[in-house]
Structure formats: C-alpha cells, structure tokens
Amino acid sequence: MPLHQIILCTFLACTLLLLGVHRQLTRESREISQRLEKISARTSRQRIKKHPGHEDPPVRWRQALAHLAPIFARFSISQRLEDQLTKADIPLRGEEFLIQVLLAGFCGFFLIFLLTMQPALALASGIAGLFVPFLLLKIARQKRLSKLNNQIGDALVIMANSLRSGFSFLQAMEMVRRELPDPISKEFGRTFQEINLGSQVEDALINMTERVQSEDLDLVVTAVLIQRQVGGNLAEVLDNIAETIRERVRIKGQIRSITAQGRISGLVISLLPVGLAGMMLVVNPEYIMILFNSKAGISMLAGAVVSEIVGILAIRKIVDIEV
Structure with a gap:
C-alpha cells in the first residue's frame, strides 16, 4: 500500500x-x-x-447551507430544481440542493485523489459525484409518484362513498386527507388549504396535477372539472375511474413481474464493468491503469462507455411498456 x-x-x-x-x-x-x-x-x-x-437534523443542515444559498439563488436552474424537489417531497430549496450537488462532486474528487493520486480517475469520480444527487432525486420522485398512483383508487372510493352519504366535494377531499397516509394525504391537504385561502376549486385542482405530474390524477381532475361544468352523478363517475385505475395498476404489476428478468439483466450489464474495474483498481492498479495512460486504452474506455449507454437504453426501451 x-x-x-x-x-x-x-x-x-x-x-x-x-x-x-x-x-x-x-x-x-x-x-x-x-x-x-x-x-x-x-x-x-x-x-x-x-x-x-x-x-431535527435537517434544520441544522439548512442553517449551515443558508449562508451560501443566496449566491446560487440567482440562477434559473435553482427554480427548476425546486420544482423537482417539490414533486419528490424533499424539504430543500433549489439553491440548497445545488450546493449539495457541488459538495458531492468535490468530495468524490478529493477522496479518490487522496486514495489513488490519479487526477484522471479523481476527475471522473468528481463528475460521477455531481450526477449522484440528481439520480437520487429522480428515484425519490418516481418512488413517491408510484406510491401516490397506488393510493388514487382508494381515495376515489372514499370520495364516492362520502358523496353518496351527503357530503360535499370539499368534505370528501377532507375525508381523504384524514383517512389515507402520505403522499396523497399531503397533496389533498395542500389543495384543500389553497381552496380555504381563497383559490378557486378548479385552479387548486389544476395546481395539484401540475405539482404531482400523474396521468391517473390528471384523469380524475379532468373528470371532476367536466362534471362541475355539465353536471351529473359525480360519485358514479369516480367509481368508474377508480375501477379503471385499479385495472391499470394490476396490469402494470403483471408487466413488471414479466419484465423483471430483463430489468435485472440491464442492471447487471451496467454495474458489472464498473464493479470489475473497481476490483482491479484495488487488487492490481498497475494492470488497469494502462487503460487511462495510453491513447488506445482511452479509446477503448470511450467505446465501452458508449456501448454501455446504448445497451442500457435498448433494454429500457424493450421493458418499458405503456399501459
């Protein structure tokens, strides 16, 4: 060593x-x-x-980031990141998340450089560290969206039964907020608060769809908006939509089970070269550093990275079946 x-x-x-x-x-x-x-x-x-x-640990973190946040608040990317953080229900502002991205890249570069003393490898690790927070943000958003989509059917059943019992539409929304867990409880609670603060019901529902970005929720809100304009039995409409959404969730589960082998294959194909390179870097660094110190090795690495990306995209295209 x-x-x-x-x-x-x-x-x-x-x-x-x-x-x-x-x-x-x-x-x-x-x-x-x-x-x-x-x-x-x-x-x-x-x-x-x-x-x-x-x-609360996040409070201490936010106090530490508050000194640097105004510097990055001027960039337009901060507002776009804040929208994504809201969709993922992460209690951070856009500039605070951007600071953490820069810290992750710097830590990745610094640690790998201390361990290997190889600037090229440290630079690659720093660039990878910059993308890791965005990857975690995307995973958190998709996880929350999937959980919310699975709750929409139950929420519609509660609302339909509440309407049949004589409750108003706002009281039915309040019932969903009280009876169901997060994340759908929090989203309905935000919408209910907007209405109580003076917003129109239609505007509050549209804001919820823009905040969540769920196709199933868009279908529900569209049906509610049409019913409020032309009239009709809203409870029956919600029951029909709930049945449709439950069938979509069931079919998506079956497709996910059928395509599990293909998704695991894509994961293995993408992680195997990285894991093998890391193991070789620990066991015999002189052997693998030829790839980074010669033009032929760099060309082979570039070709391998391009081939990896093409393979991952092809597998994702095959297993991604829209319902």
Whole structure:
C-alpha cells in the first residue's frame, strides 16, 4: 500500500478512536445535563428544542447551507430544481440542493485523489459525484409518484362513498386527507388549504396535477372539472375511474413481474464493468491503469462507455411498456 494511503487510514483510525473514547468518557455527564435541561424547561416545546436527541437534523443542515444559498439563488436552474424537489417531497430549496450537488462532486474528487493520486480517475469520480444527487432525486420522485398512483383508487372510493352519504366535494377531499397516509394525504391537504385561502376549486385542482405530474390524477381532475361544468352523478363517475385505475395498476404489476428478468439483466450489464474495474483498481492498479495512460486504452474506455449507454437504453426501451 502506498505511503499516502497508510497515512490517511492511520489518521482516520486515530480520529475515530479519539472520538469514541471521548464519547464514552463523557456519556454520564451528557445524560445528567440532558436531564437537567429537560427538567428546567418551562414548556414541552422548550424541552423538545433543548433536548439534543430530539433536534431535527435537517434544520441544522439548512442553517449551515443558508449562508451560501443566496449566491446560487440567482440562477434559473435553482427554480427548476425546486420544482423537482417539490414533486419528490424533499424539504430543500433549489439553491440548497445545488450546493449539495457541488459538495458531492468535490468530495468524490478529493477522496479518490487522496486514495489513488490519479487526477484522471479523481476527475471522473468528481463528475460521477455531481450526477449522484440528481439520480437520487429522480428515484425519490418516481418512488413517491408510484406510491401516490397506488393510493388514487382508494381515495376515489372514499370520495364516492362520502358523496353518496351527503357530503360535499370539499368534505370528501377532507375525508381523504384524514383517512389515507402520505403522499396523497399531503397533496389533498395542500389543495384543500389553497381552496380555504381563497383559490378557486378548479385552479387548486389544476395546481395539484401540475405539482404531482400523474396521468391517473390528471384523469380524475379532468373528470371532476367536466362534471362541475355539465353536471351529473359525480360519485358514479369516480367509481368508474377508480375501477379503471385499479385495472391499470394490476396490469402494470403483471408487466413488471414479466419484465423483471430483463430489468435485472440491464442492471447487471451496467454495474458489472464498473464493479470489475473497481476490483482491479484495488487488487492490481498497475494492470488497469494502462487503460487511462495510453491513447488506445482511452479509446477503448470511450467505446465501452458508449456501448454501455446504448445497451442500457435498448433494454429500457424493450421493458418499458405503456399501459
């Protein structure tokens, strides 16, 4: 192992050891101080605020990012990122997320450069670190959207039964907000608050569809808007839409089961070269560094990356079946 790696590992090990010993030695004093702070607090809100174990970690992160956020708030990409964060239900502003993206890229570059002392490999890791937050954001948005789509059928059944019981449309929305969990409860709650604050029902429903970007929810809102203009039995309309949405969810589940092998194949094909390169970099770095130090190796890497992208896109096109 090179000398700089030994020094880095030794420094990290000593730092973690000292932190562990200090935490163990001061455990009793911390517990006593926490109990005294809880007893001395006048209200339950002050107790929660003073007690370190109940402090909200995202608040501390946002306070640390607040100093740099105004610099990035001027860019137009901050507003677009904020829209995506809202759709994924991530409590961050666009400029705060952009700062975290830059930090991820810098950390990826710095750590890999310390471990390998290879600028090209560190630069590639830094670029990859820039894309990781966007990938996680997309995964969070798709996960939330899938969960919301699975709840729309139950929400329509609750609304239809509420309308048959004599409730108004707004009371039916309030029933969905109270009975169902997030994320559909939060979205209906936001819409209900907009209406209470003076917005038109049609405008609030359109805002919800733009915020969620769900085809099933678009179908529901379109039916409700048409019914409010031409009249009709809204409960029966919601029942028919709920049946259609449940069938779509069932068919999507069957398609997902049938195409599972193809999706796993795409995942293996995309991760196998990266994993093999990482293993070779650890086991025998001189052997694999030829690819990065010669023109022929760089050309082969470029061809491999292009082939990987083409293969992934082809597999995704095959297994992506619209319903």
